[in-house]
Amino acid sequence: MRTSSVEQLILDLFAGQPVETAHFTAQEIYLQLKPQLPAVNPSTIYRALERMTRSGKISISDMGKGAAVFEIVGKERHHHLVCETCHQVITLSDDTIRPLFDELSRQFGFEMTTNHLVLFGHCPACRRKK
Amino acid sequence: MRTSSVEQLILDLFAGQPVETAHFTAQEIYLQLKPQLPAVNPSTIYRALERMTRSGKISISDMGKGAAVFEIVGKERHHHLVCETCHQVITLSDDTIRPLFDELSRQFGFEMTTNHLVLFGHCPACRRKK
DNA sequence: TGACATAATGCAAATCTTTGCGTCTGCAAT
DNA sequence: ATTGCAGACGCAAAGATTTGCATTATGTCA
Ligand SMILES: [Zn+2]
Ligand SMILES: [Zn+2]
Ligand SMILES: [Zn+2]
Ligand SMILES: [Zn+2]
Numbered sequence A, B: 001m002r003t004s005s006v007e008q009l010i011l012d013l014f015a016g017q018p019v020e021t022a023h024f025t026a027q028e029i030y031l032q033l034k035p036q037l038p039a040v041n042p043s044t045i046y047r048a049l050e051r052m053t054r055s056g057k058i059s060i061s062d063m064g065k066g067a068a069v070f071e072i073v074g075k076e077r078h079h080h081l082v083c084e085t086c087h088q089v090i091t092l093s094d095d096t097i098r099p100l101f102d103e104l105s106r107q108f109g110f111e112m113t114t115n116h117l118v119l120f121g122h123c124p125a126c127r128r129k130k
Numbered sequence C: 001t002g003a004c005a006t007a008a009t010g011c012a013a014a015t016c017t018t019t020g021c022g023t024c025t026g027c028a029a030t
Numbered sequence D: 001a002t003t004g005c006a007g008a009c010g011c012a013a014a015g016a017t018t019t020g021c022a023t024t025a026t027g028t029c030a
Helices: A005-014 A026-033 A042-054 A098-108 A124-129 B005-014 B026-033 B042-054 B094-108 B124-129
Strands: A058-062 A068-072 A078-083 A089-093 A118-122 B058-062 B068-072 B078-083 B089-093 B118-122
Touching: A005 A026, A005 A042, A005 A068, A026 A042, A026 A068, A042 A058, A042 A068, A098 B094, A098 B118, A118 B094, B005 B026, B005 B042, B005 B068, B026 B042, B026 B068, B042 B058, B042 B068, B078 B094, B089 B094
Parallel strands: A078 A118, B078 B118
Antiparallel strands: A058 A068, A078 A089, B058 B068, B078 B089
16 A cells, blocks of 8 residues: 555644544545645545545544544544534543443454544533523 | 424335334435435435434434435434444444443433444454455 | 556546525414 | 414535546556
């Protein structure tokens, strides 16, 4: 797998950003790359994102933004709770989720690849307001 | 919230199908409704699905089909493991997941609304083949 | 270096999905 | 029954994403 110039630029986009909060949609990535690659074709970005997801460099998730978001895969896994009312995003340490994944692996002989879980609900503040 | 004719037809689509395996994309639903509603506009279907998801009649998930799938919300929650290689779908009883959700609710005061979790990985058979 | 195989890209068309806006329909108060 | 309102719908345009195919770039091997 050759590391294309576009892939490198996408990685650069994420670099320097805090891993847990840098969630970009394909469009956002496309628009952020426009200045450096004025002539780049959207399909090139979409294909690069697909490749990078497949090879585990980035992850793809639905965080309720209406479009899938991509995130760099770091050393430490993390997950999120997203409030459907105020859209607040809470980050969960992997310790919260690992026991479940381990148990599923054990029970079903299933090797988990999901590495960024996003769970929806209502945060304490929004629950009180109702 | 009035129950529109389109909503009723969508519910009919799911009725009679086993809850845990009837996962349809918006397109599939649109095409299945075509015979009964030859003149229906795609946007009407998309909007109905959005309403029904918001009101909790159906759920929306990514099951790796390339497009979101909708499923009727039944009495009993369930979840899935999806093999990324052979696309096999394993159904999990809610008992497997409920403890995690309960713990998150307790710990963060968060009321979970996610009711159909889909986790990706590699099934035992595909792991052996590698 | 030169030829070849493979991967990446551009481009255009096809799809899929969303959105704005005007119209239509069902329900309820009068 | 008539009116008024809100929700549902059609339609067309915009926007987002995917796909097929031709072209270009890169790495490998002789
Ligand atoms: Zn994250
Ligand atoms: Zn909230
Ligand atoms: Zn299901
Ligand atoms: Zn498999």
